[in-house]
Amino acid sequence: MAARNCLVANDWVCWEYVRSRSQELTDATVQHVWITVLSVLIGLAVALPLALLARRGPRWAAPVLGLTTLLYTVPSLAMFSLLLPLFGLSASLVVTGLVLYSLTILVRNVLAGLEGVPEDVREAARGLGYGPARLLWQVELPLALPALLAGVRIATVSTVALTTVGSIVGKGGLGNLIAPAVSSSFKAQVLTASVLCVLLALVADLLLLGLQRLLTPWTRAAAAKGA
Amino acid sequence: MGVLGGAWEWLADGANWSGEAGVWHRLGEHAYVSGLALLIACAVALPVGLWLGHLGRGGTLAVNVSNAGRAVPVFAVLALFMVSPLRSAGYVPTVTALVLFAVPPLLTNAYVGMRGVDRSVVEAARGMGMSGGQVFRQVELPLARPLVMTGLRSAAVQVVATATIAAMVGQGGLGRIITAGFTTYDTPQVVAGALLVALLALAVEGVLVAADRLLGPVRRRP
Structure with a gap:
């Protein structure tokens, strides 16, 4: 046996822990990632029609924006607890809660992006014979992409953090490792899982930043010209 | 309606309001922890921003x-505090974690508010011979105030909502009513707890709006 075992000493940093529990850590990280990705994708799919609805005028915008903002003030703990009778102890409960939270940011950003499309661009497209659907997909959405992707970045980073609360129903990705480790005072497990969680958020943010640059090269060109 | 009716019955039952795990005690803990965290966060973030x-x-x-700030989970921070020597320091872990989460919106809004002040106004004030301190107090601060107050309000609501997470690591606050209802499959109690948190958040927002009107500069009629 090693002269000094960091697991026995309950150190904060313990490579022995990372090595011996690598399977557990990987499983938790994988769960964390797919819950986050699924939530943001569904959130985006729900936010798009809601933003289109809100764009129809203030009569629609007020209830849509009001409702999605209201959702954000529901404490995450209460949100997950309230969804329990509907979904039981399942991952769909956590995903649903996270989708509802992501809507606040996504709807706002999609709407801001669509409203930022210059009216003369729209007029020009109509003049070229674009129908409403083609106008949306080929002109408005591409121009709204920078604002939309900025929203996706914010939503993804906060979703990664919020997923940990899902551990209350046992589906919180890395949060599942944190919750039991608090009651047993297992320092290495709490620190490792927390650090992995922050790293996950950072990596997701950087990947999305890369995607943003790849998809909207004109924003950088414009910025360079302006400088 | 069944669940909301049940929540109402739960709230109407006086027995749920008294004692260590009662609403009054939890509400007091929640308000104390959130208020203290907000005050400390303001003292740190506003001057810097x-x-x-x-x-x-x-x-x-x-x-x-x-x-x-957005990338760091509150739950993880609280958990880290609870396995450190801070765990036996009463409300310190919760307050510290909440301060860490209230600082970013306050700091950002204070900074953005100050930068949003029309540069030509600042130039004019300097041209009139105002010193840096005078420009700061008499020109920039009043003009930046609406945005600073927006940051304060969103930070306050966020702190009140986030303080419920403390219950997940066994700390006090209204979150305990939710977790207690959760473990006993008592949905009306969970709803009641969530309603109480929402009401507290609304009350805090109302107080801040009222304070802003009272303390703000008298608006002259156009």
């Missing part, structure tokens, strides 16, 4: 602090 905005430096810092 306003000063950086006045100097026009450190913009990347002010914005990045806000982004970094």
Whole structure:
């Protein structure tokens, strides 16, 4: 046996822990990632029609924006607890809660992006014979992409953090490792899982930043010209 | 309607309001922890944000602090505190974690508010011979106030909502009513707990709006 075992000493940093529990850590990280990705994708799919609805005028915008903002003030703990009778102890409960939270940011950003499309661009497209659907997909959405992707970045980073609360129903990705480790005072497990969680958020943010640059090269060109 | 009716019955039952795990005690804990955290966060973030905005430096810092704050889970921070020696320090872990989460929106809004002040107004004030301190107090601060107050309000609501997470690591606050209802499959109690948190958040927001009107400069009629 090693002269000094960091697991026995309950150190904060313990490579022995990372090595011996690598399977557990990987499983938790994988769960964390797919819950986050699924939530943001569904959130985006729900936010798009809601933003289109809100764009129809203030009569629609007020209830849509009001409702999605209201959702954000529901404490995450209460949100997950309230969804329990509907979904039981399942991952769909956590995903649903996270989708509802992501809507606040996504709807706002999609709407801001669509409203930022210059009216003369729209007029020009109509003049070229674009129908409403083609106008949306080929002109408005591409121009709204920078604002939309900025929203996706914010939503993804906060979703990664919020997923940990899902551990209350046992589906919180890395949060599942944190919750039991608090009651047993297992320092290495709490620190490792927390650090992995922050790293996950950072990596997701950087990947999305890369995607943003790849998809909207004109924003950088414009910025360079302006400088 | 069944669940909401049940929540109402739960709230109407006087027995749920008294004692260590009663609503009054939990509400007191929640208000104390949130209020203290907000005060400390203001004392730290507002001077720094306003000063950086006045100097026009450190913009990347002010914005990045806000982004970094979003990436760190409250639950993880609380958990880290609870396995450290801080665990036996009463409300300190919860308050510290909440301060960390209230600082970013306050700092960012203070900075953005100061930077949003029309540069020509600042130039004019300087041209009139105002010193840096005078420009800061008499020109920039009043003009930046609406945005600073918006930051304060969103930070306050966020702190009140986030303080419920403390229950997940066994700390006090209204979150305990939710977790207690959760473990006993008592949905009306969970709804009641969520309603109480929402009401507290609304009350805090109302108080801040009223305070802003009372303390703000008298608006002259046009």
